[in-house]
Amino acid sequence: MVEPPLVRRAERLAQELAFDGSCTPEIGRLLHVLAAQRGRGRVGEIGTGVGVGSAWIAAALRPGVPLYTVEADAALAAAARELFADDSDVHVLNGDRRELDAEAPFDLLFVDATAAKADPETVGLLAPGGTAVLDDLTPGYSDPDPVRELWLGHPALAAVEVAVAPELAVILAVRVR
Numbered sequence: 001m002v003e004p005p006l007v008r009r010a011e012r013l014a015q016e017l018a019f020d021g022s023c024t025p026e027i028g029r030l031l032h033v034l035a036a037q038r039g040r041g042r043v044g045e046i047g048t049g050v051g052v053g054s055a056w057i058a059a060a061l062r063p064g065v066p067l068y069t070v071e072a073d074a075a076l077a078a079a080a081r082e083l084f085a086d087d088s089d090v091h092v093l094n095g096d097r098r099e100l101d102a103e104a105p106f107d108l109l110f111v112d113a114t115a116a117k118a119d120p121e122t123v124g125l126l127a128p129g130g131t132a133v134l135d136d137l138t139p140g141y142s143d144p145d146p147v148r149e150l151w152l153g154h155p156a157l158a159a160v161e162v163a164v165a166p167e168l169a170v171i172l173a174v175r176v177r
Contacts, residue, residue: 001029004059006083010052013083019076022052023112026164027135031110034131035060040107044125045069046097047112051080057110058090065089068103072096072113097122106130117147123154126175137161137169147171 003011007028014022023031035043035057043061045054048071058067070093071077077094084090093099097116100106105127111134116122126132134151139161141148151171152159159173 001032003028004032004055006055006059007052010050010055010083013079014050014052017050017076017079019050021049023049023056023135024165024168026168027133027170028053028056030164030170031056031133032060034108034133037108040065042103042106042127043067043108044100044103044106045110045112046100046116046122047071047110047114048077048080048092049112050076051083051092053110053112054080054084054090054092057108058084058087061089063089066091066103068093068100068106070095070097070099097125100125109133110135112136118150120150120154123150123156123173123175126173128175128177130175132157132171132173132175134171134173135168137171138167139163139169 048069054069068091081092104125107130109132156177157173158176163169
């Protein structure tokens with residue numbers, strides 16, 4: 001898959017700001033595919049950074065589908081807001097997961113912020129049938145892990161852990177009730 005131009009601009013911005021917490025290309029391509037699926041009407045992201053993951057998502061969404069993304073760091077949120085200034089469908093908020101409560105439920109939710117991954121309230125942001133993506137997991141990790149326990153064992157979710165690279169796994173979860 002060729003990186004969309006918006007993703008290349010976001011990656012350049014990350015380099016300029018020396019921000020090294022952006023999603024990897026493997027995660028970006030997965031987000032792009034999921035965002036392109038039919039039936040996506042509302043999309044959310046927790047942990048914008050400078051907008052690399054948001055760019056992968058936004059580049060695949062149909063026009064008119066809103067993407068709400070929240071970033072705790074005010075300077076990073078401002079940089080991402082500038083990146084998406086020409087896209088009226090992308091809304092960059094400053095704050096934590098709770099900033100998305102008023103915009104939920106989401107058909108697709110990328111949970112990139114560490115605190116939100118272990119927060120049971122995050123599950124409530126998903127619409128029935130909605131998909132959550134949680135990244136930055138180590139494949140084969142066998143010690144107790146509150147993130148895995150929450151998402152893989154939640155009774156309202158069908159979830160699976162999938163390796164996307166030798167050193168990187170994600171949880172994909174669909175809200176079934």
